[in-house]
Amino acid sequence: MHTRRKDTEPIPAGSVVLISPTNEVLMLHRVRTASAFPSAHVFPGGKVTPVLDGPVHAPPDPRRHLDSKTYRLCALRETFEESGVLLARDSRTGRLLDLPTSTRKEMRAAVHSERVKFTDWLAELGAEPELDALIPFTRWITPPGFPRRFSVQMYIYLLPLDYDGPLDPEDDGGLEHTEAEMAPPGVWLARALAGDVTLYEPQAFILALLAQFLTGPGDYAAQRAALSSWLWRFPTGKTEHFTARIPWADKVFCPVSVGTTASGKEVLTMEPAGPELEGQGRGGDYDRVVLVNNWVTSSRNIEVRMRDELETQ
Template identity: 25%
Template structure:
């Protein structure tokens, strides 16, 4: 299913787009960095809500955009000693259509990034429990250690006798940044619920807003130009808006195909065109 998305009127972005359209050269595009993002959802009074961040204006990639917590894979996310519970890396490899090492990296990155960015840790002392008391000074220090790359996720979990709970994640989508962008990401979108006793917060310096949003309200703000979102986020928020419950949304297994938007000059303007799975 083809879909066109409007292009931001940012002067710097328009300059990149104009330069690319004047002399497109896919061979010069940087390789995309592996990344993972997590859509935390919950049931609200008006339907399913999703936790989102607004990136600060100084960010090199997607400034001022509304996004889900997440980020790039760290080389140590693939450490073989990472304690693991739930579907195995081999099972995730089949679902994500990657090799086992890369599947381990992507799932670990998803868990690490949401702990770093919003203080939620999808891990526990056993395969059917989740760690609690994350508001303590001790856990704030563990979060800092990860952020400063003083420790890997594997090291933090081993030190505390915890296992990563891969069963708490669902798999939703796979998007790759267009080739004209200077920074590119190959991103898997996961879903999850915030475990009981945890609270998603605004502890990251990369965002100036962190909050639960009502999808319909955010989509209206986006259409009116009051909120900024990239095409993958727009599609994801639309899917949350259509969900009947948070639990069902996480349990869904939609068709996932790689989506990489491309610039298209329609004659009446430039758009980002994407082929979406039905």
């Protein structure tokens, strides 16, 4: 039996797709020297730290790749560390915390260096992290063969439409990110297709799904209602493929290259869940594929297309 090396086991991580009251999405520009997604635009997130977030099941237990409180705490903590956006509510008033910029900056550094435990600090403030407000929305497992692999649980967080608190995301001083910016999903996709920004498969795929509903200035409540209805629609695909019977909250993606288009772009299929979940009945999306110039060396000019629209060679 072939045994994977320990250093190729996917590292548990959590990430938040933060949507503003005007339905824009927060993206962070990774530094060029980052060990993961260098120079790319990504959602806030990072790897699970057990002493801060809690334990996850040890490999090869497939429960390691399930949504849990640990993944949710990780996603919220990392979002705060990386962008300064604090998704926690005052236990007395029920309102999202509104802290001075100086306090948030100081505590970001303290939490990042593990001098302060995120949940302990919130408890001192009389606040609780927004665990139940996170909407699980796909998991992404880095395919075998890459130097570092991750199992990333993605979440959507919709800031209330009437939210009037601070929303001034910042980079982390250049430690991992050089810029924090919000824009509609379609704008991010257009910039990526033009080569102005670099997106990888998870970011491009999720933005393409959101762009169907979060279309820019207009009736933001109606856009969110349409997105919510679609999120819980079942089946999730138009084909008879088994992935159409997997809710978006439970879908797992481990992309595989399956050929090239007539124009020479590489086609990545989105239905496999990866070797760690083989035989578990899990998977992603058969209907959509991701096109990249070269999967190994570059994800520039990335685009998401419907499978039945393509002619492969």
